[in-house]
Amino acid sequence: MLNIQQVDAYYGDFQALRDVNLEVTEGKIVALLGPNAAGKTTLLSAISGMIPYREGNISFQGQHINAMLPEDIVSLGIALVPEGRRLFGTLTVLENLEMGAYSKHARKNLRKNLDKMFELFPILKERSSQQAGSLSGGEQQMCAIARGLMTEPRLLMIDEMSLGLSPVLVKHMFNMVSEIANTGVTILLVEQQVNHALKVADEAYIMEKGHVVLSGPSAQIANDDYVKKVYLGK
Amino acid sequence: MELIVQVCVSGLLLGGIYALISIGLNLIFGVVRIINFAHGEMVMVAMYLTFWLNYFFGMDPYVATIIVLPVMFLFGVLIQRVIVQPIQSSSANMKIFATVALSLILQNVALIVCKGNFRTVQVPYGMSTFELAGIFISVPRLVAFFAALGSITLLYYFLKYSYTGKALRAIVEDHTIARLMGVKVQRLYLLAFGIGCAFSALGGVLLMPFSSVYPTVGIPFTLIAFIVVVLGGLGSMGGTFLAGLFIGVVEAVGGTYVSPALKEAIYFGIFIIAILIRPQGIFGKGKGSEEVGLK
Numbered sequence: 001m002l003n004i005q006q007v008d009a010y011y012g013d014f015q016a017l018r019d020v021n022l023e024v025t026e027g028k029i030v031a032l033l034g035p036n037a038a039g040k041t042t043l044l045s046a047i048s049g050m051i052p053y054r055e056g057n058i059s060f061q062g063q064h065i066n067a068m069l070p071e072d073i074v075s076l077g078i079a080l081v082p083e084g085r086r087l088f089g090t091l092t093v094l095e096n097l098e099m100g101a102y103s104k105h106a107r108k109n110l111r112k113n114l115d116k117m118f119e120l121f122p123i124l125k126e127r128s129s130q131q132a133g134s135l136s137g138g139e140q141q142m143c144a145i146a147r148g149l150m151t152e153p154r155l156l157m158i159d160e161m162s163l164g165l166s167p168v169l170v171k172h173m174f175n176m177v178s179e180i181a182n183t184g185v186t187i188l189l190v191e192q193q194v195n196h197a198l199k200v201a202d203e204a205y206i207m208e209k210g211h212v213v214l215s216g217p218s219a220q221i222a223n224d225d226y227v228k229k230v231y232l233g234k
Numbered sequence: 235m236e237l238i239v240q241v242c243v244s245g246l247l248l249g250g251i252y253a254l255i256s257i258g259l260n261l262i263f264g265v266v267r268i269i270n271f272a273h274g275e276m277v278m279v280a281m282y283l284t285f286w287l288n289y290f291f292g293m294d295p296y297v298a299t300i301i302v303l304p305v306m307f308l309f310g311v312l313i314q315r316v317i318v319q320p321i322q323s324s325s326a327n328m329k330i331f332a333t334v335a336l337s338l339i340l341q342n343v344a345l346i347v348c349k350g351n352f353r354t355v356q357v358p359y360g361m362s363t364f365e366l367a368g369i370f371i372s373v374p375r376l377v378a379f380f381a382a383l384g385s386i387t388l389l390y391y392f393l394k395y396s397y398t399g400k401a402l403r404a405i406v407e408d409h410t411i412a413r414l415m416g417v418k419v420q421r422l423y424l425l426a427f428g429i430g431c432a433f434s435a436l437g438g439v440l441l442m443p444f445s446s447v448y449p450t451v452g453i454p455f456t457l458i459a460f461i462v463v464v465l466g467g468l469g470s471m472g473g474t475f476l477a478g479l480f481i482g483v484v485e486a487v488g489g490t491y492v493s494p495a496l497k498e499a500i501y502f503g504i505f506i507i508a509i510l511i512r513p514q515g516i517f518g519k520g521k522g523s524e525e526v527g528l529k
Binding site for chain 2: 074075080086091098100107
């Protein structure tokens with residue numbers, strides 16, 4: 001579905017991505033793991049079109065998307081739930097979700113998708129007329145994911161979902177991710193909660209210093225000696 | 235006692251126009267993130283358009299809005315497309331140079347084309363007033379106030395309830411994320427600049443029946459609009475409206491009791507105190523002067 005080949009990306013002189021190769025198969029949950037500043041967020045930004053200067057090949061369902069703008073990439077069916085949620089804080093929860101459905105194709109199904117979101121995250125229905133900035137961290141994350149789903153994505157990329165959430169909530173959010181995947185949405189998950197991520201993911205990639213150092217089925221990654229030692233503390 | 239009430243009423247009525255012009259600036263500033271130093275010149279151009287429409291065709295200033303507003307909307311769209319869009323991602327300094335240059339060019343073109351004379355529109359109701367409980371109220375100023383109030387209310391509802399309006403507010407919050415949602419930001423920048431320009435143009439038209447136009451008439455409006463936007467809070471329509479009225483009253487009271495020559499010193503003084511104490515704006519919940527800083 002998503003195919004990334006030999007991608008390089010730069011911030012000025014700093015090379016944030018070096019020869020990154022990654023493949024996301026339709027219907028799977030893929031985890032992208034690694035320490036801070038490994039280039040995971042940069043890779044998601046490159047996929048969603050927010051980094052104008054990127055080399056190599058990024059293709060989605062056979063279509064070359066390197067040179068496309070973010071507003072066009074989202075209508076192909078790629079949604080990003082950004083790090084730190086970045087909700088529109090002074091807009092209400094409902095308005096945030098409506099913004100998710102801004103693209104033409106998504107706006108047609110606005111009502112139907114809103115009902116779906118409120119079913120998936122009942123708390124958002126309760127909070128729908130509240131300013132998004134006034135929500136708790138967990139509610140904000142749910143709102144951000146729901147906003148991403150409102151774009152009707154085939155691929156949903158979630159960046160650091162569990163950051164700043166309580167352990168109970170983290171567990172709940174990972175269950176939600178599995179549930180979303182069961183509805184047929186492919187998921188690319190960037191995480192620091194390696195343990196949880198490997199449990200829900202089908203495949204995993206480990207990135208360090210802008211480069212993929214390890215990849216494979218998550219069960220295999222979870223049993224890798226290096227991963228055990230460095231990431232799982234076993 | 236009656237004098238102070240009289241002065242405050244006159245100030246409030248004038249403040250409505252300040253609010254109108256400032257809301258145009260607030261929209262441009264909040265959405266496009268450009269500090270438009272040519273904002274007052276939009277008022278000036280609209281005033282000249284009104285004047286010439288009256289001079290050549292005998293058109294009433296209020297009727298002239300039908301022509302002036304669409305023309306000024308397109309003028310705003312053109313400025314955004316031709317001048318602002320190419321330097322959108324440049325430094326703040328570059329943007330300031332561009333809009334200051336635009337302001338100078340417009341002033342000097344006006345000077346060449348229209349000469350430096352003060353031009354006024356002669357209308358029968360220009361000086362008409364009525365008396366209410368001992369207070370004299372100028373008819374064209376009252377019309378201006380209610381027209382300002384009405385159009386600000388319209389804009390408020392547009393921003394609050396229409397899909398496009400919500401997208402404009404989303405852009406004020408975070409334009410990068412708005413793009414990720416599929417919002418075509420460049421198009422909405424054009425729209426915001428157009429509306430902003432039309433709002434200041436409406437201010438200019440409404441001024442015409444009781445004031446005169448000359449090439450540098452716009453300069454104080456740019457300054458006042460910046461003060462009003464900062465006091466009112468960026469992105470806050472209600473705050474901007476109140477701040478506009480406030481500056482109108484301050485100007486009238488200061489001009490009467492202190493000295494007309496000092497009125498600008500007075501509201502700039504208030505402005506400096508305000509950003510020291512409440513940089514987020516006095517009336518607004520919105521973002522304020524910290525965003526006005528050259529970020």
